[in-house]
Amino acid sequence: MKSTVLAAILLAAVSSPAASASPFLEPTRFTLDNGMTFLIVERPGRPLVAAVWAVRGGSASDPPGRRGLAHVVEHLLYAGSRTIGTRDWEEEAPLLRRWERLYEQSVRRGAAASGLERVEQRLAALQRPGAYAGVYTRAGALGIDAFTRHDSTAFQTLLPKEKIELWFWMESDRLLEPVFRGFRRELAVVEQERRQRIDSSPAGTWFDLFDAAYWGAGHPYAHSPGGERLEVARLLPADARSHFEATYRPDRLVAVLVGDVSPARARELAKRYFGRLKGAGSRRAAAAEKPAAPEPALGSLEGLCACRSQVEIRYPTVPFAAAGDAVALDVLAGLLNSRSGRLYRELVTGEERVAFAASAEHVSREFGGYFAVRIEAGEGVHLPELTPAWDRLLERVLAGGARDSELKRVRRQLLTDSWRQFEQDAGLAHRLAAAEALGGWRQLTRWLDAAADVSADDLKRVIERYLRPADRAVLSLTRSGSAGR
Amino acid sequence: MSRLLALAVVAAVTPPFTAPVSAQAIPERPEDLRFRPSVFEPPPVAGLRFELGNGVPVYVAPDRSLPLVDIVLALPVGDRDESPGEDGRASMTAAMARRGGAGEFGPEELDDEIDALGARIEASSSWGRTVLVLDSGSESVDQGLELLASILFEPRFDEARLAQAKENLRASLSAEADDPRAVLEREWLRLVHGPGSPRSRRLTDASVEAFDRDALVRFHRRHWGPAGAVIAASGDVDAEALVARLDELFGDWEPRLPEAGGEAKRLPQGPPTESAGDAASAGDGGSAADSPGWWTIDRPGTQAALAFGQRGALFDSWDDPDRWALMLLTEILDGPGAVSRLRSRLQLEEGLTYRVLTYFDLDVAAAADSDRSHRTGEFRVFLETIPESATAAAAVVLEELRRLLRDEVPESEIASARRSLLARLPLLFDRPEMIAGRYAEDELLGRPHEYWSVYRERLVAVTAADILGAARQFVDTEGSVLLVVGARNAAISGRGSEKLRDVLGAPRPLKR
Numbered sequence A: 001m002k003s004t005v006l007a008a009i010l011l012a013a014v015s016s017p018a019a020s021a022s023p024f025l026e027p028t029r030f031t032l033d034n035g036m037t038f039l040i041v042e043r044p045g046r047p048l049v050a051a052v053w054a055v056r057g058g059s060a061s062d063p064p065g066r067r068g069l070a071h072v073v074e075h076l077l078y079a080g081s082r083t084i085g086t087r088d089w090e091e092e093a094p095l096l097r098r099w100e101r102l103y104e105q106s107v108r109r110g111a112a113a114s115g116l117e118r119v120e121q122r123l124a125a126l127q128r129p130g131a132y133a134g135v136y137t138r139a140g141a142l143g144i145d146a147f148t149r150h151d152s153t154a155f156q157t158l159l160p161k162e163k164i165e166l167w168f169w170m171e172s173d174r175l176l177e178p179v180f181r182g183f184r185r186e187l188a189v190v191e192q193e194r195r196q197r198i199d200s201s202p203a204g205t206w207f208d209l210f211d212a213a214y215w216g217a218g219h220p221y222a223h224s225p226g227g228e229r230l231e232v233a234r235l236l237p238a239d240a241r242s243h244f245e246a247t248y249r250p251d252r253l254v255a256v257l258v259g260d261v262s263p264a265r266a267r268e269l270a271k272r273y274f275g276r277l278k279g280a281g282s283r284r285a286a287a288a289e290k291p292a293a294p295e296p297a298l299g300s301l302e303g304l305c306a307c308r309s310q311v312e313i314r315y316p317t318v319p320f321a322a323a324g325d326a327v328a329l330d331v332l333a334g335l336l337n338s339r340s341g342r343l344y345r346e347l348v349t350g351e352e353r354v355a356f357a358a359s360a361e362h363v364s365r366e367f368g369g370y371f372a373v374r375i376e377a378g379e380g381v382h383l384p385e386l387t388p389a390w391d392r393l394l395e396r397v398l399a400g401g402a403r404d405s406e407l408k409r410v411r412r413q414l415l416t417d418s419w420r421q422f423e424q425d426a427g428l429a430h431r432l433a434a435a436e437a438l439g440g441w442r443q444l445t446r447w448l449d450a451a452a453d454v455s456a457d458d459l460k461r462v463i464e465r466y467l468r469p470a471d472r473a474v475l476s477l478t479r480s481g482s483a484g485r
Numbered sequence B: 001m002s003r004l005l006a007l008a009v010v011a012a013v014t015p016p017f018t019a020p021v022s023a024q025a026i027p028e029r030p031e032d033l034r035f036r037p038s039v040f041e042p043p044p045v046a047g048l049r050f051e052l053g054n055g056v057p058v059y060v061a062p063d064r065s066l067p068l069v070d071i072v073l074a075l076p077v078g079d080r081d082e083s084p085g086e087d088g089r090a091s092m093t094a095a096m097a098r099r100g101g102a103g104e105f106g107p108e109e110l111d112d113e114i115d116a117l118g119a120r121i122e123a124s125s126s127w128g129r130t131v132l133v134l135d136s137g138s139e140s141v142d143q144g145l146e147l148l149a150s151i152l153f154e155p156r157f158d159e160a161r162l163a164q165a166k167e168n169l170r171a172s173l174s175a176e177a178d179d180p181r182a183v184l185e186r187e188w189l190r191l192v193h194g195p196g197s198p199r200s201r202r203l204t205d206a207s208v209e210a211f212d213r214d215a216l217v218r219f220h221r222r223h224w225g226p227a228g229a230v231i232a233a234s235g236d237v238d239a240e241a242l243v244a245r246l247d248e249l250f251g252d253w254e255p256r257l258p259e260a261g262g263e264a265k266r267l268p269q270g271p272p273t274e275s276a277g278d279a280a281s282a283g284d285g286g287s288a289a290d291s292p293g294w295w296t297i298d299r300p301g302t303q304a305a306l307a308f309g310q311r312g313a314l315f316d317s318w319d320d321p322d323r324w325a326l327m328l329l330t331e332i333l334d335g336p337g338a339v340s341r342l343r344s345r346l347q348l349e350e351g352l353t354y355r356v357l358t359y360f361d362l363d364v365a366a367a368a369d370s371d372r373s374h375r376t377g378e379f380r381v382f383l384e385t386i387p388e389s390a391t392a393a394a395a396v397v398l399e400e401l402r403r404l405l406r407d408e409v410p411e412s413e414i415a416s417a418r419r420s421l422l423a424r425l426p427l428l429f430d431r432p433e434m435i436a437g438r439y440a441e442d443e444l445l446g447r448p449h450e451y452w453s454v455y456r457e458r459l460v461a462v463t464a465a466d467i468l469g470a471a472r473q474f475v476d477t478e479g480s481v482l483l484v485v486g487a488r489n490a491a492i493s494g495r496g497s498e499k500l501r502d503v504l505g506a507p508r509p510l511k512r
Helices: A002-015 A069-076 A089-109 A116-126 A131-138 A161-176 A183-199 A204-215 A229-233 A237-247 A263-274 A283-288 A324-336 A342-348 A383-400 A404-423 A425-437 A443-452 A456-466 B003-013 B089-099 B107-116 B138-153 B159-176 B180-193 B205-209 B213-223 B239-250 B321-334 B341-349 B387-406 B411-429 B432-445 B450-461 B464-474 B488-492 B497-504
Strands: A028-031 A037-042 A048-056 A142-148 A152-160 A253-259 A301-305 A310-316 A355-365 A368-377 A473-479 B049-051 B057-062 B068-075 B120-125 B130-137 B230-235 B293-298 B304-311 B313-315 B356-360 B362-364 B378-385 B481-486
Touching (some): A028 A263, A037 A425, A048 A425, A069 A183, A089 A237, A131 B411, A142 B411, A183 A204, A183 B378, A204 A310, A204 A473, A253 A425, A324 A342, A324 A355, A324 A368, A324 A404, A324 A456, A342 A368, A342 A383, A383 A473, A404 A425, A404 B130, A425 A443, B068 B138, B068 B432, B089 B130, B089 B138, B089 B213, B107 B138, B138 B239, B159 B180, B159 B205, B159 B213, B180 B293, B180 B304, B180 B378, B180 B481, B293 B488, B313 B321, B321 B341, B321 B362, B321 B411, B321 B450, B321 B464, B341 B356, B341 B387, B387 B464, B387 B488, B411 B464, B481 B488
Parallel strands (some): A301 A473, B313 B362
Antiparallel strands (some): A142 A152, A310 A368, A355 A368, B049 B057, B068 B130, B068 B230, B120 B130, B304 B378
C-alpha cells in the first residue's frame, strides 16, 4: 500500500507541468544585426560539435512548374564557392556563364546547343567536384548532410570541437557567394535520390500520389520535397539562383551548435563570419510574404500495390502550434499508439483483430496539418473492414473517454521521449533549428507543458471537431497478387 | 624535468593557435585557419568496470545531465547458435520473451507495466548476440530493472501471442517477394555463402511452423545463460548503487554452460608478430564466393538494385596487420566520410547513383570457435540505379577493385582514408551510453580494450604495400558475385557489359 501511494506521488510529480523538460534545455540565443539567429547548447566533454543551420523555406515554396527546386538548391550548395571547388575562379567564371547560356538554349530547344559539350569539358578541367566535403573531411569533420523538408531546409556537420571555426568559415562562405557548379550532374543525382527513396518502395509512389490527391493541385504540400521528375529536368541555373536569393536571407536563417563550445566564443565567431551576410529584407517582409494556403482537397485514392493491403485515413487539422488543439491531437496520437495503446489493443490483438499493425500520427506543419491513421490488414481481412473498425474504436473512445491511467501513461511517455530527443547532439540541433524556424525554440518545452495539461475532455473535443467521417480522405491499397514471383 | 621547463618546451614546439595581431581577420582560404591540435583519445576504461557476484561484468558511465538511464544486457547468442532446422529460433526467442509476458504478468499486463513507466524494453537477436535494452526515466529505473529481470529469467512465451506472431511472419515472408531489396538480400547471401550455410539460412514457411512454445522454451533454457554476458549502463545513476541493485537481480544467475565468460584478452604491446598472418579469406571453403559469376533476377520497374562482392575476411586476432590494411582499403573504396573512389566516380563524375553502400566484414574468430566457416561474413558493394545504367555502374565497381589489386594506392589517398577513419573514432565514444556500450562490447566479442588505444598508431603504420598485399590476399574479382535485380534486358546490355562478361562470364538468370 505504502509503495502504491509513493508510486502515485511520483507519477503525479512527473506528469505535472512543473516537471517539464525546461530545466534540461536552456540554450543561449542571440541574433546578429542582419537577423540571423543562433542557439548554443554547451555540453562540456563532448569530442564533437554538432553544427546545424536551417533556412525557413523548403519544398512548399517551390514555384508552380518547378517542383523540386528547393531540393536542387540544397544539392547545389555543396558545389562550393568562388574559393572552394575551383582551380581558378577568374578563368572559370566566364566559362560558367557561357555554359549556362548554352545550357539554357539546349533546354529550351530540347536539343544540345553546339559547343555545350566542349565548354563542359573545359569546365571539368577547372572544377573540383567534392572539394567542399574534402575540406571538411581533411579536418576530421563528418556527418556532412542536408535535408529538404516541406517548410525548411537544414544542413549539418559534425566536427572536432577544436575546429569549430572551420564551420563558421565554410558555411558563411557558401552563403556569401555560392557557385552552382555541376548543375546537370546534380539534377541527375536528385533524380536518382527520388527513385531510391520513393519509386523503388512498393507503397512509396502511392503515398506520393495520395499527398497530391489529399492536398490538391497547387497546394504547397501537394508534392514531395524530392520534386517531380520532369520539372526537375527542366530547371535552369537561373531558377536556382533566384530561389537562393529569395530564400537564403539572414533573417530566415537559424544556426544551432550543440557540444563543447562556449556561447561567448560562438557569438564572437558568428559576428565575424555570418555578420558578413547582407540583410536583404526585414522580418516584417518575411512575415507578409507567407501566403494563405488553400484548404486541402481531401481527394481519396484506391489502388493496387505490391505491399500489404492497407488504408490511411486522413483528417484535416490545424497548423503547427505548441498549444490548444494541435497539442491535444498530438496527445491523442499518443493514446492510440504503443503496445498498450488503443490501436494495438483493439485492432491488432483485441476483439476486432483486423490489423497486422496500426499507427496514428498528427502531422502539423507551417501551412496546415492532418491527423493520419494507418492500418495494415491482418491475414484474411478485407480492406473494407478496416475503416469501420477504426470508426467503432473512435466511438468507444468518445463514449468511455480516456482513462486517467491512459493519460498518465501518455504524458510520461511524451516526457521521456522528449528527453531522449535531447540526448543526442545532432538530433537536438535539428529539433531546435526546426522549432526556432517555426516561431521559437521555446515551443519545444512549451509543447511539453501543454501536453501535460491535456484532459480527457480535450481529447473528446478534438475528436468531435476534427475526426469526422464526413471530412476525411482515404488511401486504400490492395495487395496485387504476387508481383514478380 | 621541472614543471616550468616542461611548459617552456611545450610553448616552443606548439604553433600559435591564432595569429595574435589579425585575430579579427578572416583568412582567405580555410586551410589558412590555425587550430589547437585535436587528437582524440578514447576515454579511459579504468573505473568503469564492475563485476557481479557471478562474474558478469558491468560497465557504468554516469551522466547526470538528463534524468534518463540506459541499460543494455547482451548475451553472446544469436543465429549462429541455431542448429539446422532451427532457423529464426534465436530472434523469435528474443522477440517473444519481450512480447509473450513474463513472471507474474501476462503479455498485455507486461506492456501496460512498461508503458506506464514511460520506459522502453526491447529484446532482439542478430547473428552473434542477443540484446535486452531498458531505456527509462531515472525515477523508474528500479521498476524497469525488475521487469527486465523477469523477461530474462521467466518469459512466459504466451501461446496466443506466439500464434499471432507466426501468422504475421508468414504474411511478411510472402510480402518479401515483392520487395526487390529483400529479394536481393536473400539471394545474394545464398550465392556468396552457399545454400547450406547458416549465413544464408532464411526463414521459410516450414521454419515458422516449427516455432512452438516448447521450442522457444528449450532455446531459452539452453542458450540464455550468464556465460559471456555483459551489462552496460549509463545516464543518471550512481554507479555503486546501481551495481548493487544489478547484483541483487542478476548476481545469482547460474551458468548453463560449463565455460564462464573471461576477461577481455590483452594485446601484446609493440608490433604484432609474424605468425598472425595465417588468416583465410574465405573460411574453410577457400573460394571467394560459393557461386561466382554474373546473376540476374528479372524484375520490372524503373530501378535496378545490384550487389557485387564475395565472402569477407576472417582473422585470428583483432590486431592482424591485414585487418588494419583492409579497413583502409574499404575506406579508400567507399568511405562514408571521404571523397572515396566509388563515390567520386559513380556519384560526382557520372551521377549514376544517389548512394553506394560498401561493407567489408573483418571478423575475428575466437579460439574456441569450432566451426570457422560460419564466422566469415561478406564484402559487398550495393547500389541502385536505373536498369540501363546497371552494367555501367557494376563495371565501375569492378574497375575500381581491379585497380586496387593492380596499383599501390597513392600516399595522399591513404592519408585521407586514415583521417576519415580516425575522424569517426570519437563517434564510437561520443556519449556515456556509447562509452559503456563500447567497452562492454569489447568483452562480449573478446576484443581487448587496448584495441582502441593502438587504433591510431596501427592505422598510421599501414603502408601502400600492405594495402596492395591485403587486397591480393582477400579480394578476388573473378571469384566474385554480381547479382542484379531489375528489368533484365535493359540491365544486362548497357555500357560496360563486355567488361563484366570478360571477368564474370555471361549473365545468367537465377533460378529460385
